[in-house]
Structure formats: structure tokens, C-alpha cells
Amino acid sequence: MRAPALAxxxxxxxxxxxxxxxxPRQDDLGAQVxxxxxxxxxxxxxxxxxxxxxxxxxAAIAPxxxxxxxxxLATQQDPARRAALxxxxxxxxxxxxRRCDFAGSDPERGENAPADRAACQLQFYLGRILEIERQxxxxxxxxxxxxxxxx
Numbered sequence: 001m002r003a004p005a006l007a008x009x010x011x012x013x014x015x016x017x018x019x020x021x022x023x024p025r026q027d028d029l030g031a032q033v034x035x036x037x038x039x040x041x042x043x044x045x046x047x048x049x050x051x052x053x054x055x056x057x058x059a060a061i062a063p064x065x066x067x068x069x070x071x072x073l074a075t076q077q078d079p080a081r082r083a084a085l086x087x088x089x090x091x092x093x094x095x096x097x098r099r100c101d102f103a104g105s106d107p108e109r110g111e112n113a114p115a116d117r118a119a120c121q122l123q124f125y126l127g128r129i130l131e132i133e134r135q136x137x138x139x140x141x142x143x144x145x146x147x148x149x150x151x
Contacts, residue, residue, distance in 0.1 A: 033057045054118035068132040096124040
């Protein structure tokens with residue numbers, strides 16, 4: 001399989017999942033990441049380059065995740081809830097790392113295994129960013145109440 005196609009095939013499920021809900025933001029993070037990977041890859045079919053491009057995108061969006069986590073932690077007034085949320089984030093990171101290490105260690109995937117790991121990491125980052133940013137959005141306004149007619 002060609003490397004650019006491989007990178008997009010590996011990312012497609014995560015990008016679709018990360019964008020299930022329509023986002024009010026004008027920036028579409030998944031689309032931005034996909035464009036950047038395509039630009040990074042060019043016409044190359046090198047799987048190692050695909051892994052490096054995906055790792056580069058993960059590193060580029062990591063600060064956005066860190067800021068989202070910091071903002072979410074700041075919303076927790078109760079110190080016990082803040083500590084519990086920090087534990088949740090640490091558990092998420094541990095699961096992400098173990099899951100992606102597993103994805104990237106399949107000996108049958110050979111030279112594609114590092115790209116599998118990079119795609120897994122990038123999918124987790126994208127999904128978590130969008131999940132936390134959704135939590136930070138203000139709730140939607142209540143639906144308008146219909147006035148009942150008086151008789």
C-alpha cells in the first residue's frame with residue numbers, strides 16, 4: 001500500500017470518530033491534520049516518512065491538548081474533583097500509550113508497525129482534544145417555550 005494512502009487509511013477511523021459531532025469552531029482540527037500530513041508526505045510512498053509526519057502532527061497538536069486539559073481542570077472548584085479529573089487524564093494517557101504501543105508492536109505489520117503506532121497516537125490526541133473542548137463549550141440555550149393561547 002502506498003504510504004500516503006496508508007497514513008490516511010490508518011487515520012480515517014479516528015478522524016471520523018473525532019468529528020462525529022458538528023463543531024462550532026471554524027477550524028476543523030481533523031481536516032487541518034489531514035492537510036498537513038498530505039503536505040508533509042508529498043508524493044512519497046515511504047512508510048517511515050508517514051510515521052514521522054503523523055508524529056509531527058501529534059507534537060503540533062499536543063499543546064492544544066495540554067491547554068484544554070488545563071482549562072478543564074480550572075473549571076473544577078472542588079479540590080477533590082480536580083484531583084480526580086487529573087487522575088482520569090493520567091489514566092487516559094496510560095491507556096493511550098499502552099494501546100498504541102500494542103498497535104505498533106505487531107510483528108506481522110513489519111515496517112508498517114511504527115506508522116500504526118503513530119496513527120494510533122494521533123487518533124487518541126485528536127479524539128481527546130475534541131472531547132475536552134466539547135465539555136468546555138457553554139451549554140446550548142434552552143429551546144424557546146411556546147406560549148399557550150388564552151381562551
